[in-house]
Amino acid sequence: MRNFYSDTQTRPTPAMLETVLTANVGDEQLKADPTTIELERRVAALLGKEDAMFLPSGTMCNEIALRVHVEAGDEVFCERSSHLIGFEGGGMAALSGAMPHPIDGHRGTFTGDQVRAAVRPTSRYMPRSRLVAVEQTANLAGGTVWPVDQLDDVTAAAREAGLATHLDGARLLNAVVASGVSADRYCRDMDSAWIDLTKGLGAAVGAVLAGSAEFIEQAWRYKQQWGGAMRQSGVIAAMGLYALDHHVDRLADDNARAARIGETLGSLGGVTTVQPVDTNIIIFDINAMTAGELVVAADDAGFSFGAFGSHRCRIVTHLDVDDTDVDELNAFLASTLD
Numbered sequence: 026m027r028n029f030y031s032d033t034q035t036r037p038t039p040a041m042l043e044t045v046l047t048a049n050v051g052d053e054q055l056k057a058d059p060t061t062i063e064l065e066r067r068v069a070a071l072l073g074k075e076d077a078m079f080l081p082s083g084t085m086c087n088e089i090a091l092r093v094h095v096e097a098g099d100e101v102f103c104e105r106s107s108h109l110i111g112f113e114g115g116g117m118a119a120l121s122g123a124m125p126h127p128i129d130g131h132r133g134t135f136t137g138d139q140v141r142a143a144v145r146p147t148s149r150y151m152p153r154s155r156l157v158a159v160e161q162t163a164n165l166a167g168g169t170v171w172p173v174d175q176l177d178d179v180t181a182a183a184r185e186a187g188l189a190t191h192l193d194g195a196r197l198l199n200a201v202v203a204s205g206v207s208a209d210r211y212c213r214d215m216d217s218a219w220i221d222l223t224k225g226l227g228a229a230v231g232a233v234l235a236g237s238a239e240f241i242e243q244a245w246r247y248k249q250q251w252g253g254a255m256r257q258s259g260v261i262a263a264m265g266l267y268a269l270d271h272h273v274d275r276l277a278d279d280n281a282r283a284a285r286i287g288e289t290l291g292s293l294g295g296v297t298t299v300q301p302v303d304t305n306i307i308i309f310d311i312n313a314m315t316a317g318e319l320v321v322a323a324d325d326a327g328f329s330f331g332a333f334g335s336h337r338c339r340i341v342t343h344l345d346v347d348d349t350d351v352d353e354l355n356a357f358l359a360s361t362l363d
């Protein structure tokens with residue numbers, strides 16, 4: 026099976042697993058795991074922040090950051106298609122008592138003026154506007170890269186209104202490789218930001234949340250309270266360090282392969298729309314059949330990808346699919362959708 030379902034499906038490589046055998050470990054809850062500490066230092070420096078914290082998942086990075094930034098009854102501005110709203114089990118309401126204030130953006134991004142228009146006046150009748158969260162890249166919009174000027178506009182609007190800022194960087198490094206803009210530049214005006222090690226980077230477990238020393242100190246309380254504090258976590262942090270050393274530049278291959286699939290889809294009669302392909306995610310709409318029928322036909326032909334609506338599908342490239350897999354997928358799509 027050629028797996029184009031998600032970049033979350035990558036398996037650790039043998040070389041990555043080798044690093045686990047020699048990882049220097051200690052008790053992470055006591056901040057005594059040297060490999061985890063090294064990973065945290067690396068990511069803090071990469072994102073231009075004072076400190077960082079290793080966590081089991083990206084979802085926990087988002088939810089802990091929210092809990093630090095907001096109080097019950099506060100509202101969080103984020104794009105309607107964001108992971109925070111759609112895919113975290115209602116975590117912002119359940120764990121922080123916060124309300125999402127969805128912004129209808131363009132391809133998963135929005136503008137400073139949309140934030141300015143959405144911010145509420147101070148009133149005991151209204152929720153307190155508190156946080157703006159962005160997703161770099163915007164997953165369900167098709168891996169959109171937020172232009173840095175637009176991010177600056179949004180963070181400026183947040184500052185004017187006294188709001189905190191948070192960047193969900195599940196695929197931040199895909200954006201870095203695609204645009205040439207550094208990770209710390211994208212995160213410059215963010216109070217918190219994180220990267221996932223398990224997506225394009227190909228590690229088996231983990232994500233790293235970064236911010237000021239004070240923010241990370243507060244975040245530790247929730248890491249402990251919610252069961253995210255670990256023990257000899259160096260065995261998984263070692264894979265993250267390996268991924269940072271060996272799997273960042275190669276994200277350009279994933280982005281290029283996604284572009285090739287997007288070009289093929291754009292030339293097919295049974296495809297109505299292909300969202301612009303900025304990075305490694307391709308979202309497309311079909312009229313030749315339903316998305317469910319296409320996914321079943323793909324499965325029969327040995328390809329896996331997802332249906333995201335009655336006629337919408339998503340294909341994702343990553344470490345575990347190569348040029349030959351892409352050629353074969355393109356041939357299948359051409360024979361099925363033209």
Ligand SMILES: Cc1ncc(COP(=O)(O)O)c(C=O)c1O
Pocket residue numbers: 033081082083084085087108109160162164193195196221223232
């Ligand atoms: C944009 C975005 N944010 C957050 C997450 C959550 O990451 P994790 O699966 O590591 O919890 C995902 C996962 O797919 C994602 O795509």
